[in-house]
Amino acid sequence: MDKRRRVSVTDYYSLLNTSLLYLDKATLIWNGNVVTGLEALANFFDMLPSSEFQVNMLDCQPVHEQATQAQTTVLVVTSGTVKFDGNKQHYFNQNFLLTAQTTANNTVWKIASDCFRFQDWAAI
């Protein structure tokens, strides 16, 4: 379980700006702005300038099935720095919920929800 999550984090950041990893109804909250649905996500990522991410922290926890109604879900929390073209470097925190989508052959993890925020209090 752990390995899978680590891999997915690396994948995420390398595949950032694509909406491949998201569930159909997934939601992203980006610094307080809500982006819902694959199409909106696709547009959103298109509009994001190119970026360089440095992940400094990664943690994950399984979410109890009582809360997820037996849909296997993992909470992933990351933090690090990001520099978008044309902007200064920011600390960021990102949390997302990964949920397992099982098909006959394999299990694919997709993002059910994503929350991203710049962290302005951190010491730089």
Place this chain on the structure above:
Amino acid sequence: MGAPFKRGYDGVLELQAQEEHLTACLKLGAGYILNLPKYLYCVNKVESYNPYSGILHSNEKGKNITGFQKHYAVFKKPDGKVYKYRGDDSSPKGRNEGWSSFQDHFDKRSPRYEDDGYETQPSHHCDDDGSMVMRNVHEGPKERHSPYSFQSNRRVRWHREGNIHVTVWGNGKPVMREMRENPQDGAQGSWFKVTIPHGIKYDKIWLMNSIQSLCSVYFTPVDFHYVKNGARFFVQKASTASALMDVSYKIYDEKNQKIPIFVNPSAVPYSVRNKLGPEKMEKLKLAFSKRFDVSQQSLDLQKLRFDPNLVGHDIEMILNRRNCMAAALQIIRKNFPELLSLNLSCNKLYHLDGLSDIVHMVPTIKILDLSKNELNSMWELNKMKGLKLEELWLQGNPLCDSFPDQSTYLSAIIECFPKLLRLDGQELPSPVVIASHTPCATKPSKETCKESDTLKNMILQFLKQYYLIYDSGNRSGLLSAYHHKACFSLTIPFHSEDLALSSLCAYFKNSRNMKKVKDPDLRVQQLKHTNSDIVRALCVLPQTQHDLSSFLVDMWFQTGTLLCFSVNGVFKEVEEGSQDCVRAFTRTFIITPASSSSLCIVNDELFVMEASPKNTQSAFSIPVPTPSTSSVATLSEEQQQMVQAFSTQSGMNCQWSQKCLQDNEWNYTRAGQVFCMFKTEGKIPEEAFKEIP
């Protein structure tokens, strides 16, 4: 006269002789045997039945057999006569060859047991006839004196209400043993000591259950105790001993190691050898009765040793001694079986091995006073874990001083006794019930606006309550806020320069940052996954003061059963004697309804980092009543269109447009008016017009 009976599958039940083959389906401890032919049933509590050896074990004593520990079952035949069958496997008399001295098996008398008189010295044990009654369980080369051999053919003699002398015919597989008729021979059966090396590291209940489940014979462990790192107890029969030996190397522990079990002959265990005689037991019962309060169902045994009723009769009740404690428990079980409150204060107790039997003997106890004894570690107290205590007194024990602070002490006790309400006379912080409005995502979209407000309020309420306790200096009150299988982990950033680490060292030890912590075992360890583990971990963190006004909350996922939100904010570390440091944190909570009116936390992830003083200057200074929140208000189609339109018309970005509309209850015209008013007054910040990147 009973009919002679054959050896067969069912052992004792063959008493019916040539009757049909009985497959006894025994219900242990319930006092009856099923599937017996109608004319036979057992009226005593049957503890166990071993179909292989056919030995029935019962715990009851007959009316005219007193002070005598034998196992027997009582049968009633259709003629109305009652027959007692006594089960005992005392071997025929006579020494066995090849029985070398077993001195080396015995432990040296260790100071630990001096007071309780626990000794396993090779004292001169003889039974009444002066012959050694020892069995060599290992087959010697000289004689095939297997434990299951028996003597010549004997007839069965039945006695009514008397001791039964029963033997079984047959060759090879024996089923019965010859009984002894002497009612005073409490020490006739051969005893064996069972040792589990390193047994100290296993939970006692788990260990005994594991052994029992694999053992073909039901056994009653006598005088369970620890000898250095090993666990040890005694059993009485060669057949039991043999069965226990078979369990050796069959149980796997957590690390997948096989657990060895060593069985050796031994002297009669201390508590049996020094068992209080019937007259003393009577006096003890009287003394206890005087100390018993029927209305409260409470028994006060403090300073028992000096009770005038006992001292006068030359009865020394030193409760550290196994035989005394066993006698006390016997009296309680027989005479006060529904006991609620037990006071054992001032009895110099330094170990609770003997008392721990009370967990299954008198499980009704809810109030326990162990104050002013000599208990010096939680390990001792943990032996009482099975009791569902509501009130506990511990003060005056050395173990109380072994905790760094009150909250770790409390957490440790609560972990041992989760239902505890009062400790040392003080009410424990009452469980937190985080009230909520029921979040429901199933209502039609027109209600979504109200819902999001409801959710927002709920989250704010939750945060207020949570941090009130969190900052209070005693975090143990948070225990009930968490699901009992909740997860919590803590991380700090991983900087290659390791600059921040030194100041965040209090958190570092518990940090589970996977970029830094690669060891999978450590990762598992750092993920706290029960509510008591979590609260324990939280209590260890530095004391804090959170600035709720600094909180920025993102509510980013919601279903009917799950609400996920992240809190960004700052807090001050307020440890005594050191300067306050400001930290920034992001904490993600996942909560779920626990009942119709309360919530509980299933996931809690805390990320702490250093805060720059410049950036946090504004925190802790400007009192703003409520934290700002952004939420995943699931806007309806209509609302989304309104937002878009408003945004286009006003020039504000979507977020601000949405806020303006929400604040004005989605009344477009009014929102517009409010907007124009604020704009002319210059009250709208620039960022409202900024394009979202």
